[in-house]
Amino acid sequence: MTQPSDAAPVRLAVDCMGGDHGPSVILPACQAFLAAHPQAELLLVGRPEALATAAAWPRCRIVPATEVVTMEDTVETALRRKKDSSMRVAISLLKPVDDAAPLAQACVSAGNTGALMAVSRYLLKTLEGIDRPAIASVLPNQSGGFTTMLDLGANVDCTAEHLLQFAVMGSALVSAVDGKAEPSIGLLNIGEETIKGSETIKRAGELLRQASAAGQLNFYGNVEGNDIFKGTTDLVVCDGFVGNVALKTAEGLAAMIASFIRAEFSRNWLTKIVAILAMPILNRFKRRVDHRQLNGAALLGLRGLVFKSHGSADAVSFETALTRAYEAARHQLLERVHERIIATLLHPMPDAENAEGANRIDGDSATDVAQAA
Numbered sequence: 001m002t003q004p005s006d007a008a009p010v011r012l013a014v015d016c017m018g019g020d021h022g023p024s025v026i027l028p029a030c031q032a033f034l035a036a037h038p039q040a041e042l043l044l045v046g047r048p049e050a051l052a053t054a055a056a057w058p059r060c061r062i063v064p065a066t067e068v069v070t071m072e073d074t075v076e077t078a079l080r081r082k083k084d085s086s087m088r089v090a091i092s093l094l095k096p097v098d099d100a101a102p103l104a105q106a107c108v109s110a111g112n113t114g115a116l117m118a119v120s121r122y123l124l125k126t127l128e129g130i131d132r133p134a135i136a137s138v139l140p141n142q143s144g145g146f147t148t149m150l151d152l153g154a155n156v157d158c159t160a161e162h163l164l165q166f167a168v169m170g171s172a173l174v175s176a177v178d179g180k181a182e183p184s185i186g187l188l189n190i191g192e193e194t195i196k197g198s199e200t201i202k203r204a205g206e207l208l209r210q211a212s213a214a215g216q217l218n219f220y221g222n223v224e225g226n227d228i229f230k231g232t233t234d235l236v237v238c239d240g241f242v243g244n245v246a247l248k249t250a251e252g253l254a255a256m257i258a259s260f261i262r263a264e265f266s267r268n269w270l271t272k273i274v275a276i277l278a279m280p281i282l283n284r285f286k287r288r289v290d291h292r293q294l295n296g297a298a299l300l301g302l303r304g305l306v307f308k309s310h311g312s313a314d315a316v317s318f319e320t321a322l323t324r325a326y327e328a329a330r331h332q333l334l335e336r337v338h339e340r341i342i343a344t345l346l347h348p349m350p351d352a353e354n355a356e357g358a359n360r361i362d363g364d365s366a367t368d369v370a371q372a373a
Helices: 023-036 048-054 075-081 086-092 113-124 160-178 199-213 225-230 240-265 269-277 279-289 315-330 333-344 352-372
Strands: 010-015 040-046 060-064 106-109 134-140 146-150 184-188 218-223 235-237 297-300 306-308
Touching (some): 010 315, 023 040, 048 060, 060 086, 075 113, 086 106, 086 113, 106 315, 113 297, 113 306, 134 160, 146 160, 160 184, 160 199, 160 235, 160 297, 160 315, 160 333, 184 225, 184 240, 199 218, 225 240, 269 279, 306 315, 315 333
Parallel strands (some): 010 040, 010 106, 146 235, 184 218, 184 235
Antiparallel strands (some): 297 306
């Protein structure tokens, strides 16, 4: 694998019209990002009149798009009725043009998640061996680092083979961005014992243990919800229903704790004095759990790098999403995912049972891609 070069520019396509705030937040984030990353270039996609202030920026080019996918638009509207939307145009910049390299190496959007996934899958298609793309992001843990988790909402119903695919893609993500050669993988379950969980989870555990025994993945075993924040494993794999519930529960708990702390410190004059004395500690705590530093979820499994920002992101948060996309492209995440897919999902399995599972994955993938096309 070629190592990232500080001399090689990385070009990102940015959907400047998506999200709750559009250019008013995204343009300041882009300006700050460019100042911090001298090797980065941006393709700012949107209505030219809304992006006029960025026209003279260095290492930037405005790509016009006349339509906007709103947060209320359906997937059908985004796919079939708004073919010149900023979201669609930005994603299309990841496609090769006449066998030449694509204009952008990654795309970032704060737009409608369902529309972003559908348009990305329609335009880019999935990698061979992958049935469904998955959403991956990070959560802080007690070890002072981050736990990567997927799927966080793209796939409600998953088979055991899908969970194996998520493990392969997530492992490549952690390896590329965090520099861990063989990141540890945990399968989210209701207990650590192999006999616990649904039949799908049990079967997924079998597939992951087989891949680990063959030296293809570093499978730790089953993990529980509290292991996400302990940092027991580098990566936690689950279906999109469970992952999204876990994510929203964590976000709600963090907001509640912050609210409780504010209420207790503002109870009376004495607690306000204590709050002033404790301010340095509170600020450090805030930085450790600041969701703005965790923004930017990767849509893994596509033939292009697409990153989803929170729709309500402020400038600091959107800049974080840009940085995550930049680092993924700079560390050649797409190539690393493809390499792991070849080694794990498309590699001949050591026994007949595994071979049957591998054939089943390839068959499902071919059907899925044909339907998407």
